[in-house]
Amino acid sequence: MAQKRSIFEDVGSEDSTRATPRGGMIDARPRGARKAVRAWLWVLFALVVAMIFVGGLTRLTDSGLSITEWAPVTGAIPPLNEADWQAEFEAYQQIPEFQLQNNQMTLSEFKSIYWWEWGHRQLGRVVGLVWALGFVGFLVTRKIPPGWTGRLILLGALGGLQGAIGWWMVASGLGGDRLDVASYRLATHLGLAFVILGLIAWYASNLSRSEAELIQARRAREPVLTRFASWLLALTFLQIILGALVAGIDAGRNYIDWPLMAGGFFPPDAFGIEPVWRNFFENDATVQFMHRMTGYLLFVVGLVFFLRARKSSLRKTRATWHAVIAMLVLQIILGIVTVMHSSPWYLAILHQLGAVALWVFIIRARHQNAYPAQQSVRTA
Structure with missing residues (x-):
């Protein structure tokens, strides 16, 4: 049976030992390194913009078909001697662009367009490496904010798809009587680049504020x-x-x-x-x-x-x-x-x-x- 309480007893005197009420999810401290992930995304953003810029110059200089094979790993090493350069040039001489349009091109002229395409592909490798190192680093240190792992994986998957579409585009100009890559494949390649760029910008904007702030703002x-x-x-x-x-x-x-x-x-x-x-x-x-x-x-x-x-x-x-x-x-x-x-x-x-x-x-x-x-x- 409960004890009787005096009418003169201070209100809340026996409740002083109760635990302080906890706040809800909206009051919780942000988890994960939101600022660090956001900074990493802006680095990726800058690299993708650079890819679009260099890719545009590669097209405008008619350099996109100068490398006739897709070698994601070994292709990072450019020709190191005269024999290597001659082999690359001979491979280029087998495609329609050279035979129908550039058959007067010298080895020296070929080297100039080769470096544009090599630089474009190399920059793509840098983008992939920056994504991989950043993602693995945040994953291992458990710094990825809750709910963001899938989104960051999506960026990496789209980046890999972009590389495959890039080769699909280049392959369209290596046979038949076509002097350039197929325009619809070029449009697909550029369109995906803008999709990736848009996702990065959206994600970085979301990470600029906490989840609580976003919920309130919504x-x-x-x-x-x-x-x-x-x-x-x-x-x-x-x-x-x-x-x-x-x-x-x-x-x-x-x-x-x-x-x-x-x-x-x-x-x-x-x-x-x-x-x-x-x-x-x-x-x-x-x-x-x-x-x-x-x-x-x-x-x-x-x-x-x-x-x-x-x-x-x-x-x-x-x-x-x-x-x-x-x-x-x-x-x-x-x-x-x-x-x-x-x-x-x-x-x-x-x-x-x-x-x-x-x-x-x-x-x-x-x-x-x-x-x-x-x-x-x-x-x-």
């Missing part, structure tokens, strides 16, 4: 603007793929008048290849027309979404969308200037890097819409 998300950013991201990805098709068949070096094409809105001979479906991948007039029209559509859609985003009460949301529309306008102007100058390598590579910047800015805007950063009333 409650204030702006669903309409998040959807707008997703749609703009999808349309931008389509434009990037079309840009890769333009690059794959050198379509940017023809039809250099603007806003017309060969004096008209619709270019002549847009469906001159049989069967008809091949025109959408191999006809320089059709591919460049699609790229132009998608660019105009992208600008209109981006402008509409930007005008809607300006009404947001969050200052950082407005700032991210201002960055998107500014980069979009710059990228369109750069594209027009590039085609009107018949796509010189320096403008073409700058246009490709502009696509990288636009891609990242849209991802940044989507992240801000999905996980709005807190702000005080004064900064609204």
Whole structure:
């Protein structure tokens, strides 16, 4: 039977020995080295951007077919003597690009294009090594934040797939009567590079805040603007793929008048290849027309979404969308200037890097819409 308590007894005197209530999951201290993993991801991000840059220069210098075999391990060692160089050159002489286009090339000229492709492949090996060392290191030391192991493995798997697709692309130009790699394989290769880049940027943005902060921020998300950013991201990805098709068949070096094409809105001979479906991948007039029209559509859609985003009460949301529309306008102007100058390598590579910047800015805007950063009333 419980003892009677005095009405003058201090409230809570017998509860003083009870354990202090524990907080929930949202109050728990962050586990894992979020800052260290995030820094590692940004290193990977920089390397992937460098891969896109060097890959673009490799294509623009027609160097992509100079190495005719895929040797992931032994291929890291370049030719070390004159006999090795001669063997590599003889292998290159067996493919259509040399026989039909570069049959006057000297060994010295071959060495210059060989180094571009070797450097591109070597950089790919560095990306894989940085991923492997970082992932294994964080795994062994148990520094990977909860729930992130699968995401980091996904990045490594996509990187490995990218290497295989790169060889699949190169192999398309080693036989038959093709002088270059297949444009749709080039588009697949570049498209996957942007997917990897986007995932790294998204993951790094998530790791910039704790899980508790992300959960709290998600409650204030702006669903309409998040959807707008997703749609703009999808349309931008389509434009990037079309840009890769333009690059794959050198379509940017023809039809250099603007806003017309060969004096008209619709270019002549847009469906001159049989069967008809091949025109959408191999006809320089059709591919460049699609790229132009998608660019105009992208600008209109981006402008509409930007005008809607300006009404947001969050200052950082407005700032991210201002960055998107500014980069979009710059990228369109750069594209027009590039085609009107018949796509010189320096403008073409700058246009490709502009696509990288636009891609990242849209991802940044989507992240801000999905996980709005807190702000005080004064900064609204």
